Amino acid sequence: MKNRLLLLLVAATTITACSKKVTNPHTKTNSVYTTQADSLSKILLAENPATLTDSLNQPIPSEFIGTVNFNLRKPNYVIIHYTAQDSVAQTVRTFTLVKPQVSAHYVISKDGKVIHMLNDYMRAWHAGVSKWGSISDMNSCSIGIELDNKGNEPFAPAQINSLLILLAKLKKDYNIPTANFIGHGDIAPGRKPDPGILFPWETLAKKGFGYYSDMIIVPAPANFDSATALRLIGYDTSNLPAAIGAFKRHFVQRESSNTLTQFDLDVLFNVYKKY
Structure with a gap:
């Protein structure tokens, strides 16, 4: 019985020792994460009223009163x-x-x-x-x-x-x-x-x-304004060729270019109507 207990004790000690050797390689960065999160928490919990002054540099009365709705x-x-x-x-x-x-x-x-x-x-x-x-x-x-x-x-x-x-x-x-x-x-x-x-x-x-576009695509009308359609979907059209290229990578996915074929226009018309 004593020998059995001794073996169990040795086994437990060995397992404990081995487990201590296993370290998380990201312990250091996780610690930095926690520190930065704690700093943000302190900012959220701060109850400092806004410090304001008028045009004559005189302080404007202010205080912090916490709302319960947030x-x-x-x-x-x-x-x-x-x-x-x-x-x-x-x-x-x-x-x-x-x-x-x-x-x-x-x-x-x-x-x-x-x-x-x-x-x-x-x-x-x-x-x-x-x-x-x-x-x-x-x-x-x-x-x-x-x-x-x-x-x-x-x-x-x-x-x-x-x-x-x-x-x-x-x-x-x-x-x-x-x-x-x-x-x-x-x-x-x-x-x-x-x-x-x-x-x-x-x-x-x-x-x-x-x-995404439907399998059956209705052709775009002759007066279809592609630039406006791209903008209404959400694209920044200040660089229109770039916006066209981005649209095609997402919704056409046949080839990457900054020009619209008739097929591309039909896809754009189909997608734009979903937004």
Whole structure:
């Protein structure tokens, strides 16, 4: 009996010792995340009244009285990217270094693993200089999802399956409208092409994440204004050729160019009527 207890004790000690050797390689960056989140929490909890002065530099009376009617600002868009890097590990490293100044809420690997890197209510730095409709700060109202893909390869089925499941959760959690699932290239035409011409937008649309053209397309009328249609969908048409290229990568996906064929015009007419 004593020998048995001794063996159990040795085994338990060995397991404990081994478990201590297993370390999280992201402990340091997780600690930085926690520190920065704590700093933001302190800002949210601050009860400092606005400090105001009039034209004579005299203080204007002010005080802080907390309302009971509020909540967190929720994301209203989902922006899909490809990483254009060699591996998930490289992307995670990029997002855990200060110098690149880029991040995303989620990274999805080719095998379907989902890495959550930032609370959904926080502002990631994924959109950059971008515009959609009247919104010029997409980072403030969107969730960024990065897919492990170099941009010149098909997306893995396991990866897309995980993406669809994640999108379903986000749509339900935040009541995100169907039209508001778009790509980085849509909001930054001429600057970014991702998620690219190979991304399965039609598959997403069938699940309720974004729009896509119908199988049967009604021809566009002779007086159809393509520039206005692109603008009403959301594209920034200040650089019209770039907006056309972005539209074609998303909704036509036959070839990447900045000119509209008759077929492209018909697709544009079909899609524009959905918005």
